[in-house]
Amino acid sequence: MKRALKITASIAGLGLVLSGCATQSVSSFQPFQAEDLNTAVKSGLLVQKTDNLYVIVDSSSSMSAEYQGEGYPSGQTKLSVEKEVLNRLNQSIPDIQLNTAIRSFGFGPCLDWGSTKLNKSLGAHSKADFNSGISSLECSSGGSPINAALNAAKEDLAASSGNISILILSDGHNLDASPVSAAKALEDQYGSKLCIYSVWVGNGKESGGRFTLQQLSDIAGCGYATSAKAVASATGMSDLVEGMIFDRAEITAEPDSDGDGVPDSIDKCPNTPKGAKVDETGCWIYHGVFFDFNKATIKPEFQPLFDNALEVLELNPDLVVEVIGHTDSIGPAAYNQKLSVRRAQAVKDYLVKHGVDPKRLIVKGKGESEPARSNDTEAGRAFNRRVEFKRPSGN
Numbered sequence: 394m395k396r397a398l399k400i401t402a403s404i405a406g407l408g409l410v411l412s413g414c415a416t417q418s419v420s421s422f423q424p425f426q427a428e429d430l431n432t433a434v435k436s437g438l439l440v441q442k443t444d445n446l447y448v449i450v451d452s453s454s455s456m457s458a459e460y461q462g463e464g465y466p467s468g469q470t471k472l473s474v475e476k477e478v479l480n481r482l483n484q485s486i487p488d489i490q491l492n493t494a495i496r497s498f499g500f501g502p503c504l505d506w507g508s509t510k511l512n513k514s515l516g517a518h519s520k521a522d523f524n525s526g527i528s529s530l531e532c533s534s535g536g537s538p539i540n541a542a543l544n545a546a547k548e549d550l551a552a553s554s555g556n557i558s559i560l561i562l563s564d565g566h567n568l569d570a571s572p573v574s575a576a577k578a579l580e581d582q583y584g585s586k587l588c589i590y591s592v593w594v595g596n597g598k599e600s601g602g603r604f605t606l607q608q609l610s611d612i613a614g615c616g617y618a619t620s621a622k623a624v625a626s627a628t629g630m631s632d633l634v635e636g637m638i639f640d641r642a643e644i645t646a647e648p649d650s651d652g653d654g655v656p657d658s659i660d661k662c663p664n665t666p667k668g669a670k671v672d673e674t675g676c677w678i679y680h681g682v683f684f685d686f687n688k689a690t691i692k693p694e695f696q697p698l699f700d701n702a703l704e705v706l707e708l709n710p711d712l713v714v715e716v717i718g719h720t721d722s723i724g725p726a727a728y729n730q731k732l733s734v735r736r737a738q739a740v741k742d743y744l745v746k747h748g749v750d751p752k753r754l755i756v757k758g759k760g761e762s763e764p765a766r767s768n769d770t771e772a773g774r775a776f777n778r779r780v781e782f783k784r785p786s787g788n
Contacts (some may be wrong), residue, residue, distance in 0.1 A: 452564035464625025500535025531624035539688025564595030565602020588615035689735035733758030
């Protein structure tokens with residue numbers, strides 16, 4: 394009996410060693426303004442090739458170390474950076490029909506004492522559900538049994554149809570076993586339907602892990618390896634989303650004279666200046682609830698959105714623009730007209746505060762007179778509360 398007790402105690406002690414110290418991750422994220430890929434999708438420039446995006450996250454103890462690379466807040470653990478990457482990915486996925494899943498690997502309390510955990514089951518993508526999956530990546534501990542996650546992926550994806558992109562986030566360091574055989578088993582099962590991508594979230598001493606991750610794409614014969622630094626920016630993340638989910642079509646019959654990504658045939662604002670972010674109609678417009686009800690002060694969380702306007706005005710030093718405010722239809726028309734002017738003035742004040750010559754900005758208000766959507770729904774009214782930038786007539 395004593396011997397049995399000693400064996401039990403030894404196994405329990407080994408479990409503590411294997412689990413390591415569980416390190417908590419961030420639960421909130423840095424502000425991030427994703428690039429809008431919806432226009433490119435609607436115009437046919439981006440053609441969807443992937444039906445299922447399956448994410449595998451390294452939650453082992455090595456991810457408890459501080460990330461020493463660029464593009465993310467200092468002092469964060471590598472697991473926290475992985476979550477930042479996933480949050481930016483979530484914001485960058487356009488409005489398409491796509492199935493997504495999240496699975497992690499490690500060991501100990503962070504994975505319910507298993508070697509892998511399904512954090513979001515495969516199903517129709519929604520930003521809310523995907524965010525819940527990210528939030529469930531609470532901590533990192535234990536070894537790096539990536540094979541367990543790759544093997545579980547076979548079962549998770551068994552009922553799926555269409556093409557599959559697997560995205561692995563890891564430092565690729567000290568993996569418990571070579572993942573090549575597990576990747577080969579997936580490739581044997583799904584063949585040309587499968588691509589494997591990876592984001593290396595590691596430090597300099599773990600650079601060999603990047604090669605390990607690249608091997609997995611080589612086995613699949615499709616996909617590529619990149620790094621957390623490379624996908625930190627909106628453009629870098631947009632490139633990753635495009636690479637995993639879309640093919641870029643060659644559209645030669647549809648000219649785009651102003652280069653804003655919207656073909657001339659449907660572009661309602663054909664003279665958009667260089668660098669401007671446009672909506673699906675090709676117009677330099679920012680839609681959203683930038684102001685509290687009956688207020689003309691920009692909400693702090695929306696101020697960075699107008700940094701694009703600062704960039705455009707810097708790229709085009711001779712550009713003069715009209716800053717045009719619009720409202721929804723709630724309230725008297727005369728009041729809304731005045732409110733739209735006040736809101737446009739608030740945007741001008743913000744730009745002037747950040748160095749723009751006030752002579753380059755002409756304030757106008759259209760009130761509720763030019764709705765972009767129906768005012769019969771809250772979503773439509775929110776869309777109509779917008780600020781538009783236009784070149785003055787004749788310029």
